[in-house]
Amino acid sequence: MGAQGDDDEAGRTQPAQGYRWCLASVVLIVVTLACFARVGADCLWLVALGDRIREHGAVPDGIPFAAADTRGWPNAVVAAEVALSLTHSAGLPVLVLAQLVAAGGALVLLALGARADGATDVATARVLPLFALGSVAGLAIVRLQLFSLVPFAGLFWLLRSQHRRPTRGVLLLPLVVAVWTNLHGAVLLGVAVSGAYLLFSRLRTRPVETLAVGCATAVAVLATPEGLGTVSYYVGVATNEAARQHTGLWARLSPTAPFDVALVLAGVVLLWLAVRRGLPLWEWVVLAGLTVATIGAARNGIWLLMWTVAPAALGASRGPAARAGQQGRLAAVALACAAAGATAVVLPRSGALLGVDADVVGSLANAAGDKVVLAPEPLAEALAADGATLWVLDPIDAFDRSDQRAYLEFIDHDDPSGALSHVDVVIVDADGEAAERMADAPGFTITDRQGDWLLFERG
Numbered sequence: 001m002g003a004q005g006d007d008d009e010a011g012r013t014q015p016a017q018g019y020r021w022c023l024a025s026v027v028l029i030v031v032t033l034a035c036f037a038r039v040g041a042d043c044l045w046l047v048a049l050g051d052r053i054r055e056h057g058a059v060p061d062g063i064p065f066a067a068a069d070t071r072g073w074p075n076a077v078v079a080a081e082v083a084l085s086l087t088h089s090a091g092l093p094v095l096v097l098a099q100l101v102a103a104g105g106a107l108v109l110l111a112l113g114a115r116a117d118g119a120t121d122v123a124t125a126r127v128l129p130l131f132a133l134g135s136v137a138g139l140a141i142v143r144l145q146l147f148s149l150v151p152f153a154g155l156f157w158l159l160r161s162q163h164r165r166p167t168r169g170v171l172l173l174p175l176v177v178a179v180w181t182n183l184h185g186a187v188l189l190g191v192a193v194s195g196a197y198l199l200f201s202r203l204r205t206r207p208v209e210t211l212a213v214g215c216a217t218a219v220a221v222l223a224t225p226e227g228l229g230t231v232s233y234y235v236g237v238a239t240n241e242a243a244r245q246h247t248g249l250w251a252r253l254s255p256t257a258p259f260d261v262a263l264v265l266a267g268v269v270l271l272w273l274a275v276r277r278g279l280p281l282w283e284w285v286v287l288a289g290l291t292v293a294t295i296g297a298a299r300n301g302i303w304l305l306m307w308t309v310a311p312a313a314l315g316a317s318r319g320p321a322a323r324a325g326q327q328g329r330l331a332a333v334a335l336a337c338a339a340a341g342a343t344a345v346v347l348p349r350s351g352a353l354l355g356v357d358a359d360v361v362g363s364l365a366n367a368a369g370d371k372v373v374l375a376p377e378p379l380a381e382a383l384a385a386d387g388a389t390l391w392v393l394d395p396i397d398a399f400d401r402s403d404q405r406a407y408l409e410f411i412d413h414d415d416p417s418g419a420l421s422h423v424d425v426v427i428v429d430a431d432g433e434a435a436e437r438m439a440d441a442p443g444f445t446i447t448d449r450q451g452d453w454l455l456f457e458r459g
Contacts, residue, residue: 018121019121021121021122021124022111022115022121022125022128024125025107025111025124025125025128025129026104026107029103029104029107029128029129029132030100030107033100033132033136033139033140034096034100036140037099037100037141037142038140039095039142039378040141040143040378041248041249041394042144043084043142043144044088044378045063045381045385045395046077046081046085046144047081047085047088047381047385048381048384049063049064049081050084050088051085051089051385052064053078053085054082054086059075059078061073062398063395063398065384065387065388065389066389066390066391066392066393066399067372067389067391067422068399068400068422069399069400070399073236073395073398074233076182076225076233077144077182078182078224078225079182079183080144080147080182080184083147092358095142098142098146099139099140099141099146102146103139103149105150106139106149106150106152106153106306109150109153110128110153110156110306110310111125111128112157113157113309113310114127114310114313114314116161117164117310117313117314118314118317120313123314123316123317124313126313127273127312127316130270131270131306131308131309133262134262134263134265134266134267134270134305135263135266135301135302135305135306136259137259137299138299138301138302139302143249144184145184145186145302147184148180148183148303151176151180151183151187151190152190152303152306153306155190155193155194156193156306156307156309156310158170158172158176159193159194159197160310162197162201162202163197163201163202163280166202166206170209170213171213173213173216173217174213174216174217174219174220175220177194177217177220178220181221181222182223182225185234186303187221188234189290189293189300189303191221192289193289193307194214194217195214195217196282196286197282198214198217200280200281200282200285201281201282236397237397239397240396240397241401241404241405242396243297245412246296247408248377248411248412249299250299252295252296252297253294253295253301254298257298259298260298260301263294263298263301263302266305267304267305267308269312270308270309271287271312272315273308273311274287274308274311274315275315276315277315277318283311286307287304287307290303290307360451360453361379361386363448363450364383364388364448364455365383365386367425367447367450368383368388368389368455371423371457372389372390372422372423372424372425373388373391373426374390374391374392374410374416374419374422374423374425374426374427375393375426375428376428376429376434377394377411381393383427391407391423392407396408405418406419407419410434414428414432414433414434415434415437416428416437416438416441417437420444423458424458425458426438426456427453427454427455427456428453428456429453429454430449430452430453430454431452444457444458444459445457
């Protein structure tokens with residue numbers, strides 16, 4: 001299969017000029033994402049930390065807005081925290097806009113990479129919505145992984161261009177990783193993908209250069225304020241209780257989760273288009289690795305689908321798939337025009353973007369005062385960004401194992417009993433099982449209700 005892929009690449013013709021259908025596809029996708037954009041968990045805790053860093057001019061020891069002990073936690077993503085804090089200070093809609101810009105930038109890089117690989121304008125324009133459909137959670141929900149969207153898309157383009165024609169452009173790899181490692185832990189997958197290219201494509205022709213670049217890329221992961229402590233940070237992220245239990249952001253693919261179903265359906269089509277034209281050996285290795293990563297945690301599926309865009313677009317540029325694509329061009333433009341007004345309507349609705357009204361968050365934070373609060377995600381992060389003190393919240397790997405388990409029992413099973421001795425205030429969904437359990441909890445009574453949230457306070 002590797003030989004077939006190499007022969008296929010050697011016989012490629014230059015892609016036709018023009019990017020109008022790619023541009024229409026990107027516009028359609030971005031304005032559609034704007035209709036569904038939300039701020040999710042794994043975001044506002046970074047805002048809260050970034051606010052503290054900017055206020056005091058130093059990185060705090062542990063999580064300053066958490067009551068549980070987090071001293072000594074290695075904080076390797078300070079750059080992401082400060083960047084999100086600055087963005088959030090301009091308003092919640094600007095935070096969502098940053099997500100859309102990152103998504104749009106990744107889509108543009110994917111389109112350029114596919115065209116450079118030999119795919120046609122129309123075929124690329126057809127494949128991008130498939131990718132977006134399967135990756136909608138990663139593209140529309142504001143999380144820390146927004147910092148990996150552009151780096152991954154750029155990395156894929158760089159590696160494929162280097163496979164076609166090896167140059168000293170490969171020296172960009174350590175530089176990209178050195179910046180990326182300060183932003184998001186998915187850099188480790190990026191390093192693994194780079195390693196597959198270096199070992200299975202480049203090593204045999206440029207061994208000394210390849211080994212040097214590989215070592216430099218691996219060392220570049222440590223280019224954070226924590227230095228060697230970066231290793232501890234990533235070990236903690238990979239082995240926290242949520243990852244061990246495959247819950248929350250670490251959940252496996254589920255047939256009952258709409259986003260997961262969309263990911264699988266889009267992935268099947270994209271993979272079929274990608275493999276029908278043959279792949280070089282190193283791309284097979286990458287596909288196998290990203291598939292395993294996706295099986296382990298559904299949130300990694302976006303990187304797998306992103307990897308398939310260029311070969312899928314090339315596969316769709318030939319035969320019946322290419323001819324069928326001609327029929328959908330006008331429809332794509334019409335949909336893009338119809339959706340273009342959605343951004344102006346949706347973005348100003350800052351309260352809806354969080355899923356919890358901003359006024360409700362402020363009221364709950366004021367009601368809690370300086371007391372220790374137990375609250376579910378993403379409300380807990382929103383409260384932290386509003387100045388409240390939480391017992392445990394993201395990043396969950398910063399806390400003791402027993403505290404992690406007790407908090408996950410509350411998050412996943414509506415059981416706050418393991419945390420009650422540590423907190424003064426518990427905030428729960430009025431219609432959830434946790435509300436029923438808190439009604440029977442000794443020493444706690446309802447003192448306030450804001451929207452759909454009940455506030456129980458120790459009497």
